[in-house]
Amino acid sequence: MTESPLQLALALMNAGRFSQAEPILRRALARAPKDTALLRTLAALLSHTARAPQAVYVLRQCVALTPADGHVLAELAQALAEGGSTKDLSEALTLADRAVALAPTSARAHLALAASLEAAGAYLRAESAYRAAVTLDPSHEMAGAKLVQLLHRTGRPELALEAAAHLARHSAHFHHATSLANISSYASSITPAARFSLHTAAASAVARVPAPPLSPLSALAPSIDRNPDRSLRVAFLSPDFVDHSVTFFLEPLLTALNRTQIEPIALFSSTGGDAVTTRLRTRFAAWHDVPEPSEAAVATLLRRERIDIAIDLAGHTAGSLLLTLRQRLCPVQISCLGYPHSTGLPSIDARLVDSSTDPTGAASLATERLIRLDPCFLCYQPPLDHSPPVAALPVAAGTPFTFGSFNMLGKLSEATKDLWARVLLGAPGSRLILKDSVLAVADARELVLSAFASRGVEPARLTLLARTPSRADHLALYNQVDLALDPTPYCGTTTTCEALLMGVPVLTLTGDCHAARVGVSLLRAVGLDSFIAATPGDYIRRAAELAASPGPLAALRPLLRNQLLASPLCDAPAHARRFEAALRALWQEWCSSYA
Numbered sequence: 001m002t003e004s005p006l007q008l009a010l011a012l013m014n015a016g017r018f019s020q021a022e023p024i025l026r027r028a029l030a031r032a033p034k035d036t037a038l039l040r041t042l043a044a045l046l047s048h049t050a051r052a053p054q055a056v057y058v059l060r061q062c063v064a065l066t067p068a069d070g071h072v073l074a075e076l077a078q079a080l081a082e083g084g085s086t087k088d089l090s091e092a093l094t095l096a097d098r099a100v101a102l103a104p105t106s107a108r109a110h111l112a113l114a115a116s117l118e119a120a121g122a123y124l125r126a127e128s129a130y131r132a133a134v135t136l137d138p139s140h141e142m143a144g145a146k147l148v149q150l151l152h153r154t155g156r157p158e159l160a161l162e163a164a165a166h167l168a169r170h171s172a173h174f175h176h177a178t179s180l181a182n183i184s185s186y187a188s189s190i191t192p193a194a195r196f197s198l199h200t201a202a203a204s205a206v207a208r209v210p211a212p213p214l215s216p217l218s219a220l221a222p223s224i225d226r227n228p229d230r231s232l233r234v235a236f237l238s239p240d241f242v243d244h245s246v247t248f249f250l251e252p253l254l255t256a257l258n259r260t261q262i263e264p265i266a267l268f269s270s271t272g273g274d275a276v277t278t279r280l281r282t283r284f285a286a287w288h289d290v291p292e293p294s295e296a297a298v299a300t301l302l303r304r305e306r307i308d309i310a311i312d313l314a315g316h317t318a319g320s321l322l323l324t325l326r327q328r329l330c331p332v333q334i335s336c337l338g339y340p341h342s343t344g345l346p347s348i349d350a351r352l353v354d355s356s357t358d359p360t361g362a363a364s365l366a367t368e369r370l371i372r373l374d375p376c377f378l379c380y381q382p383p384l385d386h387s388p389p390v391a392a393l394p395v396a397a398g399t400p401f402t403f404g405s406f407n408m409l410g411k412l413s414e415a416t417k418d419l420w421a422r423v424l425l426g427a428p429g430s431r432l433i434l435k436d437s438v439l440a441v442a443d444a445r446e447l448v449l450s451a452f453a454s455r456g457v458e459p460a461r462l463t464l465l466a467r468t469p470s471r472a473d474h475l476a477l478y479n480q481v482d483l484a485l486d487p488t489p490y491c492g493t494t495t496t497c498e499a500l501l502m503g504v505p506v507l508t509l510t511g512d513c514h515a516a517r518v519g520v521s522l523l524r525a526v527g528l529d530s531f532i533a534a535t536p537g538d539y540i541r542r543a544a545e546l547a548a549s550p551g552p553l554a555a556l557r558p559l560l561r562n563q564l565l566a567s568p569l570c571d572a573p574a575h576a577r578r579f580e581a582a583l584r585a586l587w588q589e590w591c592s593s594y595a
Helices: 005-014 018-031 036-048 052-065 070-083 086-102 107-119 123-136 141-153 157-170 174-184 192-207 217-223 245-256 275-281 295-304 322-326 414-426 442-453 471-480 494-501 518-525 536-548 551-565 572-593
Strands: 232-238 262-268 286-289 309-312 332-335 350-353 369-372 402-405 431-435 462-465 483-485 506-509
Touching: 005 018, 005 036, 018 036, 036 052, 036 070, 052 070, 070 086, 070 107, 086 107, 107 123, 107 141, 123 141, 123 157, 123 442, 141 157, 141 174, 157 174, 174 192, 192 322, 232 245, 232 322, 232 572, 245 275, 245 494, 245 572, 262 275, 262 295, 295 322, 309 322, 309 572, 332 572, 350 572, 369 572, 402 414, 402 471, 414 431, 414 442, 414 536, 431 471, 442 462, 471 494, 483 494, 483 536, 494 506, 494 518, 494 551, 506 518, 506 536
Parallel strands: 232 262, 232 309, 262 286, 309 332, 332 350, 350 369, 402 431, 402 483, 431 462, 483 506
Antiparallel strands: none
């Protein structure tokens, strides 16, 4: 039976091929302009491809045709909410309320109300509406995913983990298994073994996705130049070649690579881009935009480019191309830099780590071989052009001793809240500065203040800051901080480096997995072992001692920037040589296996 244009378009959209689906829908609408199914599908496509105003225009046509259809009203409300203007949000809320009144048992209507409330900053009411949608339809993927995102970004990773687990139980889509694995990195309510189990389950879900037919690598191996010493074509796969924390650590590596040994090639899986993207393009020998990354297209690209080593930089995060590497597309496939846990995929040969993040015994939490790039698996490029001068220790000027963390609220696990509350209670008169863009919203601030108040910390002791206009303004805020605090079980990375750049040492807790030990790696690389705590009690004791006697902090502050810049953490050439040696060894092993 021949597929209808609608069925064909939906199949293409489900495969991520939106640019191919759109002309099919538009041709069908030219023949049947009042077909609401076609109109709604086109609107969904436009929303998914970040064209909310066009989606609104199409959905208004639907509403005119079916004014009493609560589902259509809900879709228009959600599209308006994505627009974000005050006028649009007001109309979105009105329409969403009407949609719920017309279709009170519709998860879609409650989802539209939730999205409108969230866009308006009414996070607590939005949470209730998302939960109502999930209760009405536990398998509603968008409602469940949006609830997970809201809980996570407002500093409740354990609740986000519960919601993600609920969604994964009720939906077979592999994205929800990978989302659950990713969220588990942030929660303190799960053991390392259980977290690893979620990652292997995510890999199994990925493996069940029908794969495009490809010749096995073993059949292609005879045609590959297996010279163990030749220049290697290395592909870096990521959606984060933008102003993102990954680029702070990738760019110095790219700049320092020996191009006679490594030919770096980018696969950028995003529809966006910024000034950093433009600059990064010059750091690669070749660049490929894959905004609609179908597995077949990426696989074809990797083989056409004769890639020897494929490096995934995103793991189980949004926009990742990790799915494409579940097949053996390239002789060597590795994971590094952008994801703090095992991918769980047997097709990923190795992860680049170090002896601090992954000491002896860590292999039990990885399906990949662990390649240790000691002394640190990272290399940081400080934004010196945007770095203000380091000011004197704030407490020396008579202000209360100030702790600070500029990590995203998603890292504010229950264990972190417990730990930091005890730090504040153990240092009478001290205060804590937290910074995250979500703290511009009153409900987000209230959730944080309530969490600490329930632990005995008065709201007046917390200063909550939102986004700053520029990176220089952001870095200047460290001049208000005496000592930075690292969260657990997901340590800071860029935030830790920025604090050190501004003369502020970071107190970290030695954890029991890679994500919980990145702070250990960074501080050891800079020679700050005295700020590494072995236990929560040790962490609290060290914080109290430094707050009571801040002399060591005052002495270190003017020296720390240069100490960072002179450390292995900022030695790009040395890091690049270690990186090249690791890739060369993996390549030589592969060549030997086909000798």
